Amino acid sequence: xxxxxxxxxxxxxxxxxxxxxxxxxxxxxxxxxxxxxxxxxxxxxxxxxxxxxxxxxxxxxxxxxxxxxxxxxxxxxxxxxxxxxxxxxxxxxxxxxxxxxxxxxxxxxxxxxxxxxxxxxxxxxxxxxxxxxxxxxxxxxxxxxxxxxxxxxxxxxxxxxxxxxxxxxxxxxxxxxxxxxxxxxxxxxxxxxxxxxxxxxxxxxxxxxxxxxxxxxxxxxxxxxxxxxxxxxxxxxxxxxxxxxxxxxxxxxxxxxxxxxxxxxxxxxxxxxxxxxxxxxxxxxxxxxxxxxxxxxxxxxxxxxxxxxxxxxxxxxxxxxxxxxxxxxxxxxxxxxxxxxxxxxxxxxxxxxxxxxxxxxxxxxxxxxxxxxxxxxxxxxxxxxxxxxxxxxxxxxxxxxxxxxxxxxxxxxxxxxxxxxxxxxxxxxxxxxxxxxxxxxxxxxxxx
Amino acid sequence: xxxxxxxxxxxxxxxxxxxxxxxxxxxxxxxxxxxxxxxxxxxxxxxxxxxxxxxxxxxxxxxxxxxxxxxxxxxxxxxxxxxxxxxxxxxxxxxxxxxxxxxxxxxxxxxxxxxxxxxxxxxxxxxxxxxxxxxxxxxxxxxxxxxxxxxxxxxxxxxxxxxxxxxxxxxxxxxxxxxxxxxxxxxxxxxxxxxxxxxxxxxxxxxxxxxxxxxxxxxxxxxxxxxxxxxxxxxxxxxxxxxxxxxxxxxxxxxxxxxxxxxx
Numbered sequence: 001x002x003x004x005x006x007x008x009x010x011x012x013x014x015x016x017x018x019x020x021x022x023x024x025x026x027x028x029x030x031x032x033x034x035x036x037x038x039x040x041x042x043x044x045x046x047x048x049x050x051x052x053x054x055x056x057x058x059x060x061x062x063x064x065x066x067x068x069x070x071x072x073x074x075x076x077x078x079x080x081x082x083x084x085x086x087x088x089x090x091x092x093x094x095x096x097x098x099x100x101x102x103x104x105x106x107x108x109x110x111x112x113x114x115x116x117x118x119x120x121x122x123x124x125x126x127x128x129x130x131x132x133x134x135x136x137x138x139x140x141x142x143x144x145x146x147x148x149x150x151x152x153x154x155x156x157x158x159x160x161x162x163x164x165x166x167x168x169x170x171x172x173x174x175x176x177x178x179x180x181x182x183x184x185x186x187x188x189x190x191x192x193x194x195x196x197x198x199x200x201x202x203x204x205x206x207x208x209x210x211x212x213x214x215x216x217x218x219x220x221x222x223x224x225x226x227x228x229x230x231x232x233x234x235x236x237x238x239x240x241x242x243x244x245x246x247x248x249x250x251x252x253x254x255x256x257x258x259x260x261x262x263x264x265x266x267x268x269x270x271x272x273x274x275x276x277x278x279x280x281x282x283x284x285x286x287x288x289x290x291x292x293x294x295x296x297x298x299x300x301x302x303x304x305x306x307x308x309x310x311x312x313x314x315x316x317x318x319x320x321x322x323x324x325x326x327x328x329x330x331x332x333x334x335x336x337x338x339x340x341x342x343x344x345x346x347x348x349x350x351x352x353x354x355x356x357x358x359x360x361x362x363x364x365x366x367x368x369x370x371x372x373x374x375x376x377x378x379x380x381x382x383x384x385x386x387x388x389x390x391x392x393x394x395x396x397x398x399x400x401x402x403x404x405x406x407x408x409x410x411x412x413x414x415x416x417x418x419x420x421x422x423x424x425x426x427x428x429x430x431x432x433x434x435x436x437x438x439x440x441x442x443x444x445x446x447x448x
Numbered sequence: 449x450x451x452x453x454x455x456x457x458x459x460x461x462x463x464x465x466x467x468x469x470x471x472x473x474x475x476x477x478x479x480x481x482x483x484x485x486x487x488x489x490x491x492x493x494x495x496x497x498x499x500x501x502x503x504x505x506x507x508x509x510x511x512x513x514x515x516x517x518x519x520x521x522x523x524x525x526x527x528x529x530x531x532x533x534x535x536x537x538x539x540x541x542x543x544x545x546x547x548x549x550x551x552x553x554x555x556x557x558x559x560x561x562x563x564x565x566x567x568x569x570x571x572x573x574x575x576x577x578x579x580x581x582x583x584x585x586x587x588x589x590x591x592x593x594x595x596x597x598x599x600x601x602x603x604x605x606x607x608x609x610x611x612x613x614x615x616x617x618x619x620x621x622x623x624x625x626x627x628x629x630x631x632x633x634x635x636x637x638x639x640x641x642x643x644x645x646x647x648x649x650x651x652x653x654x655x656x657x658x659x660x661x662x663x664x665x666x667x668x669x670x671x672x673x674x675x676x677x678x679x680x681x682x683x684x685x686x687x688x689x690x691x692x693x694x695x696x697x698x699x700x701x702x703x704x705x706x707x708x709x710x711x712x
Contacts, residue, residue: 293592306628309620309624
């Protein structure tokens with residue numbers, strides 16, 4: 001198994017140290033019903049500098065001291081306190097130089113919104129060289145809000161994404177100079193001097209929120225798909241969809257094709273760990289990642305996805321109701337009431353394992369249950385919420401000391417191999433082209 | 449009622465079957481719809497249909513109309529419509545364009561001034577606002593934009609009939625399709641073409657009527673002023689207490705102005 005960890009690198013304040021700043025920022029996010037679009041007057045550069053270095057230091061510490069981790073995972077978001085990593089390649093470059101051992105997993109670069117895939121190919125090739133071939137790039141279309149933050153035409157995103165990824169592969173593998181006259185991209189002289197160390201190019205992993213379009217694209221190209229903390233039932237359905245598409249491509253999908261990201265908060269004390277885990281819900285968390293008008297920009301979704309949304313967004317009291325006429329006018333009491341509603345949902349979040357919090361002994365069976373059900377070869381722990389550097393460090397240490405060894409042992413018995421242990425797409429189908437199950441949905445029903 | 453007044457047919461153009469709403473009698477009048485799609489059949493159409501045959505193409509990619517993959521901007525679309533008029537034998541006809549449709553009509557005029565006999569541009573986009581901003585359709589939910597297009601939805605009888613039954617999955621999908629296609633052709637630069645006012649300056653003796661509501665929140669006055677200055681001989685009519693949709697907000701006055709301008 002490949003074991004790594006991830007954090008959004010949120011801009012936040014520790015409620016136990018700076019309660020008033022913590023409260024003001026959270027109230028603003030709730031007033032906006034959105035992290036994206038929070039006015040940047042709330043950004044304090046000195047505080048930002050402290051946090052961004054803390055997040056980098058944690059990864060260097062992982063490389064040096066937490067030897068059971070195989071990698072660290074980065075992403076990027078723009079215009080939001082949700083994520084300080086606005087340009088993840090900058091962080092990846094720092095880590096490439098400062099670390100010696102771990103894989104640097106970028107899930108993923110927003111090809112369409114970056115806009116210049118040749119520049120992206122050069123940045124990533126440099127990171128691969130500096131790191132000595134430890135780069136795992138991934139590609140994303142970017143959240144809806146990223147289209148606004150980067151002013152990229154959302155209706156062209158899918159075309160730009162697909163042509164952009166192919167272009168990057170070509171830039172790395174086709175001897176230059178060559179000319180590219182595509183549909184959306186035009187380069188008259190492609191000849192990047194700096195090429196990746198890994199040949200023919202670094203392995204790609206693709207993160208997603210279980211969009212069938214993306215899973216199908218991955219299955220066709222034999223790229224592992226990493227589900228980002230999605231609920232288990234729909235994730236199982238997507239695994240099945242991927243495996244079916246893989247079978248049509250003539251191969252048997254397996255653990256090497258799948259990854260899963262799981263929010264955790266692990267500590268020495270059960271009660272305290274659960275309390276810290278609750279902070280993942282800060283500001284409304286994913287429900288307030290961005291308002292609907294920013295989540296679903298024009299033309300970003302396929303026709304089929306728009307049809308599904310049409311059913312969801314037109315009932316009474318749905319998130320699709322315009323909010324901008326009412327937000328910003330609420331009293332402090334109303335904001336507090338919204339917060340109470342958000343945090344009162346925490347028991348269900350724990351029950352649904354959207355957050356697994358507790359001592360190692362308590363969390364290990366739950367994490368092993370996920371392995372049993374989803375059978376992923378890639379597993380990423382996710383640490384987030386306004387939690388102090390000290391508590392985060394302890395969480396990582398406990399994962400390293402107790403949790404990963406237990407999960408590895410469990411995963412070994414299940415045959416969970418990573419893409420580094422078995423090449424994705426290299427397993428033949430069974431006799432008569434029949435493919436074997438890639439997950440274990442029955443295990444979900446059993447007690448744990 | 450409505451089915452007796454109009455019918456839908458398809459026109460084969462540029463490799464697709466383009467749905468066209470046709471209704472009324474008399475000389476043909478091309479009607480180009482706005483950026484949210486074809487809103488439906490209203491009293492202003494009912495009135496004009498008594499003496500004109502309204503010919504209302506769905507813009508490719510909007511609603512039921514298939515997308516034309518190589519149409520990347522509004523000038524491309526203007527050229528598709530010009531080709532359609534040529535192939536349908538509808539050259540030198542009159543046109544009314546609303547908002548986005550007004551922009552398309554203006555592009556057609558700039559490309560080939562003799563294409564239209566007379567043109568009515570109702571709150572047309574297409575030119576950069578020198579003062580204020582064209583309201584951004586993409587920063588707000590479609591329903592919010594829709595409400596902003598009239599001065600007072602509750603005082604506008606036909607408002608709730610725009611784009612079919614309100615707040616249904618069908619309407620949501622229709623508006624999202626429109627936003628998607630409008631994004632393809634008008635995301636950047638938003639809702640305008642920098643060369644359009646310059647090309648319109650070369651247009652002489654063009655019979656153009658500009659109509660604008662003084663409380664239009666979508667298209668600022670400065671856009672209309674630029675049109676008015678650029679097109680020599682154009683006529684400008686402004687309605688008081690009126691937003692972006694004079695055709696339903698001030699139907700009687702609108703019909704009267706259009707009728708006078710086009711001639712019976």
